[in-house]
Amino acid sequence: MDIDSYLRAVPKVELHCHFEGTVRASTFADLAAEHGVALPTADVAKLYDYDTIYEFLKIFAMVSSTIVERDDFARCAYESLEDGVKLGNLRYREMFFNPTLHTRRGVPMARSSTDSSTGSGPPRPITACGAGSSPTSTARTRPPRPARWSKTSSPTAATS
Numbered sequence: 001m002d003i004d005s006y007l008r009a010v011p012k013v014e015l016h017c018h019f020e021g022t023v024r025a026s027t028f029a030d031l032a033a034e035h036g037v038a039l040p041t042a043d044v045a046k047l048y049d050y051d052t053i054y055e056f057l058k059i060f061a062m063v064s065s066t067i068v069e070r071d072d073f074a075r076c077a078y079e080s081l082e083d084g085v086k087l088g089n090l091r092y093r094e095m096f097f098n099p100t101l102h103t104r105r106g107v108p109m110a111r112s113s114t115d116s117s118t119g120s121g122p123p124r125p126i127t128a129c130g131a132g133s134s135p136t137s138t139a140r141t142r143p144p145r146p147a148r149w150s151k152t153s154s155p156t157a158a159t160s
């Protein structure tokens with residue numbers, strides 16, 4: 001068995017997977033056409049070509065912009081799990097999404113979570129994550145300064 005086959009066969013646990021980052025290129029193209037989102041190329045095989053993390057984050061945001069309807073969330077989440085199992089022997093995943101990437105476009109928060117009456121929507125649990133909520137700006141923002149601890153001060157007494 002070669003190393004690539006071995007690594008694919010090793011059982012996987014993913015503890016923080018953003019499902020928008022796992023959308024199939026063909027699904028991205030389908031959803032973009034359905035929702036009128038202009039793509040940078042008509043060549044599906046090149047949709048995920050990028051050289052820097054900033055280019056990746058732009059594509060990530062563009063993918064997110066094509067996930068609009070409840071069925072879009074369900075399709076992307078289902079295919080993500082299907083691909084993880086088929087391609088990488090995925091056994092367990094904690095799946096996340098960035099609510100603000102969707103809600104600031106006007107997608108209701110409820111649409112991105114499972115409707116228990118119909119069973120539609122992405123499978124639970126998909127957990128909201130605030131990281132990367134503004135991928136092109138926060139990626140370059142310095143993290144907040146940590147509070148200073150000492151024997152005589154509390155964290156709220158930190159100096160700036």
Ligand SMILES: [Zn+2]
Pocket residue numbers: 016018096129130131
């Ligand atoms: Zn996250």
